[in-house]
Amino acid sequence: MDDIYLVEIRLARTRWKIKETIVSLANFFGVSDSMERHPHVTLFGPFSLNDGISTEEVIDQIGRIAAPHVILPFTIGDWETREGLNVELLPSQSPRQMPSGR
Amino acid sequence: MTRAIAGALSPISQSYNHWDNQPDKKWFHVTVANWLDPEKASAIYAALKKKPHENPGDSDISPNVLTRISAMLRRSTVSTHSLPSTRPLLLDEAGLRITIMCGQEIFAEYDLLRKTWIRGDELHDPASWQRTVATYRRHAGFELAQPALPNPGDIYLISDLHLGHANIIHYCSRPFIFSDVVEMDRVLLQNWNYTITPHDKVNYLGDLRYGRDAPAAVQYREQLNGSITFIEGNHDDKKMDAVPSATLEYGNNNFLLIHDPADALPSFDGWVIHGHHHNNDLRCFPFVNFKERRINVSAEVLGYSPVGIQELMRIIREHECSGNREPILLRYPYIR
Numbered sequence: 001m002d003d004i005y006l007v008e009i010r011l012a013r014t015r016w017k018i019k020e021t022i023v024s025l026a027n028f029f030g031v032s033d034s035m036e037r038h039p040h041v042t043l044f045g046p047f048s049l050n051d052g053i054s055t056e057e058v059i060d061q062i063g064r065i066a067a068p069h070v071i072l073p074f075t076i077g078d079w080e081t082r083e084g085l086n087v088e089l090l091p092s093q094s095p096r097q098m099p100s101g102r
Numbered sequence: 103m104t105r106a107i108a109g110a111l112s113p114i115s116q117s118y119n120h121w122d123n124q125p126d127k128k129w130f131h132v133t134v135a136n137w138l139d140p141e142k143a144s145a146i147y148a149a150l151k152k153k154p155h156e157n158p159g160d161s162d163i164s165p166n167v168l169t170r171i172s173a174m175l176r177r178s179t180v181s182t183h184s185l186p187s188t189r190p191l192l193l194d195e196a197g198l199r200i201t202i203m204c205g206q207e208i209f210a211e212y213d214l215l216r217k218t219w220i221r222g223d224e225l226h227d228p229a230s231w232q233r234t235v236a237t238y239r240r241h242a243g244f245e246l247a248q249p250a251l252p253n254p255g256d257i258y259l260i261s262d263l264h265l266g267h268a269n270i271i272h273y274c275s276r277p278f279i280f281s282d283v284v285e286m287d288r289v290l291l292q293n294w295n296y297t298i299t300p301h302d303k304v305n306y307l308g309d310l311r312y313g314r315d316a317p318a319a320v321q322y323r324e325q326l327n328g329s330i331t332f333i334e335g336n337h338d339d340k341k342m343d344a345v346p347s348a349t350l351e352y353g354n355n356n357f358l359l360i361h362d363p364a365d366a367l368p369s370f371d372g373w374v375i376h377g378h379h380h381n382n383d384l385r386c387f388p389f390v391n392f393k394e395r396r397i398n399v400s401a402e403v404l405g406y407s408p409v410g411i412q413e414l415m416r417i418i419r420e421h422e423c424s425g426n427r428e429p430i431l432l433r434y435p436y437i438r
Contacts, residue, residue, distance in 0.1 A: 003204050005115075007107060009197035010211075011132065012235070016272040016280070021191060022134050029135075029146050036133040043200065044107045047117040059210060061110040062200060063219060065103060066212045070241065072103070072197030073437045076132060079190050081147040083140060 005055075007044040007062065009072060015039060018076065041074070104128050150190070192384045193275055194436040196242070198234050215241055232279050239277045243434060244406045245289045246296040256410035257350065258298050258328065261307030261335070261361065261377025262400040263290050266316020274380045274402045283316075293407040295327045304328040304408065305348060307377040307399060308335020308361030335361045335377065350375075353415045363387070363396055373418070375399055381432075388429040390414075392421055405434040 011018055018039045026035035049058070108125040111117070121128045138146070199211040199220070211220045215237040224230045239245035264270040268283040278286045298304055310319050310332070319342050323330070332344035347360040356372030363376040373395045379387040381402040389403045390396075399409060421427065431438065 004118075005209070006203040007111070008201050008203065010199060010201050011195060012198050012238070013275040013277050014191075014193045014195045017191060017193065017275050018132060025146075025150075026135055029142075029149075031135045031138060031142065031146070034135040034137050036135065039132045040201070041130055041132060041197070042119070043104055044111055044122055045115075045117055045119055047111065047115040047119070047122070049115050053114045055204070055209065057114060058111065058202065059219065061114075062107065062202065063212055065106045065110060066200050066214060067217065069103060069214050071214055071238065073194065073435075074130070074197070075192065075194050075436060075438055077190060077192045077438075079147065079150045080129075080131060081143055082129065083143075 004046045004048055005058065006042060006046045008040040008042050011039050011041075014076060189383075189385070192431070193381065194432060195275075196238065198238055228279060232282065235277055235279055236285075239289065242277070242405070244277050244293075246293050246407060249296045252299050252302075253410060253412065254301070256302065256412050257352070258302055258304045258408040258410055259307065259359070259375060259399045259414075260294075260304075260401060260404055260408040261333075262309045262380055262402075263311070264309055264337075264401070265290060265311040265322050267312040270312070270380075274382065276402065276406075290401065290406060291322070291325050295325075297408045298326075298328040300327045302328045304330045305333065305350070305359050305375075306330050307333045307359055307375065308344070309337045309377065310335070310342070312337045333359055333361055350411070352411050355415065355418065357411075373397060375414075384431045388431045389433050390417060390421075390430040392427040392429065403432055405432070409433060 022035050022039060023032075026032045049055070105125040108122050112122065117123075135146075198215060199213050201211045202209045208225050209221075211225060212218075213220055213234055215234060220230060236245070240247060265287050266283060268281050270276060271278050271280050271282070271286060276286065278289075304326075311317065311322055319339060323342070331348055332338070332342045333348055334344040334346050338344055347358060347365070350357040350359060356370075358366055358370050358372060358374045360366050360374065360376055362378040363374050366374045366376070375397045376387075377398065377400045379398060380400045384403075387396065387398045389398055391398075397414060417430065
């Protein structure tokens with residue numbers, strides 16, 4: 001299986017509060033197995049690299065695009081739901097590792 | 103940015119996300135739960151979208167609704183937990199790093215403010231994240247870099263600094279790493295003294311410090327510029343010689359200064375300036391609520407620096423002239 005990549009924004013100062021909300025809702029509704037453990041906003045992917053493409057090319061492309069931006073402001077503000085699959089089936093995933101200190 | 107990323111990565115990769123083919127229509131979201139049974143997802147969504155008055159107290163769900171939800175949910179653990187507020191959070195946020203995940207691991211992060219890639223051990227170094235957050239504070243104006251120009255005659259207002267209170271960093275999404283209460287205190291005290299000169303008048307609307315481990319209020323008071331009128335907050339001790347409320351007349355407007363707006367007399371027909379709610383309910387208690395004539399001067403809403411009455415008057419005048427009665431959620435720029 002090829003490596004699977006994802007480009008995302010990690011929540012910063014709201015992370016604790018959003019995570020607490022997710023855990024509370026998941027516990028209340030009994031859906032803890034399906035809850036998101038590391039809240040984030042996906043920008044691209046999941047994806048795999050075409051043959052012959054290195055991860056350094058991805059780094060170069062993202063760095064080039066990100067360089068003019070200073071921060072990415074947004075507001076979290078409502079409940080939404082979407083039906084159906086937005087993502088093709090991928091291998092099952094284990095809990096993701098977070099950097100310490102956040 | 104999403105369009106640019108899709109344009110750059112699509113030719114060299116295979117995306118498994120259908121939205122990547124239509125980056126302009128991309129659904130940006132923070133997932134609560136996924137891969138849910140559709141019937142269960144509908145039941146949860148219906149409960150969350152109920153208006154507060156349909157869920158008495160906004161903290162509990164009516165027995166009838168609960169019964170219906172319970173019947174639709176497979177698990178029987180529903181009644182062992184209390185439903186958190188169904189009102190969605192309204193919080194401003196800023197992406198500071200773009201993260202590239204590889205499988206379950208963080209492969210690299212691009213720090214937007216520091217203009218550098220972070221890889222290897224630095225990804226797991228709390229000091230690295232601390233530097234990023236500090237840079238963000240200065241960029242956003244949450245940490246003033248220098249004293250403001252003096253404005254003699256202005257009267258300053260702020261509330262709910264919660265000095266010494268580590269948990270407030272989490273509870274109110276303050277721009278500090280958790281437990282870095284020393285740094286939080288340093289920035290809040292510096293912002294105060296960069297805004298207020300020793301000759302200025304200040305109305306402080308309650309909850310100066312909080313917590314068993316926090317220094318005493320008088321110790322903080324000694325470090326603050328200005329002639330300060332303290333208005334009682336629910337977490338303040340009695341040694342501060344605080345008053346329950348105060349009134350202020352300025353520019354043909356009457357202001358009631360009080361910690362908790364719920365304690366304001368309904369008969370008061372001026373503007374109520376208050377704290378207490380922090381940034382926890384910006385829908386009801388935004389920075390300026392023109393409809394209810396309320397102004398929330400909690401530290402988080404102001405951007406962690408006191409606001410002058412002259413600035414408030416200017417905002418009120420501008421909106422009254424334009425007829426715009428939309429609330430202003432925060433004193434600082436935000437994207438709604």
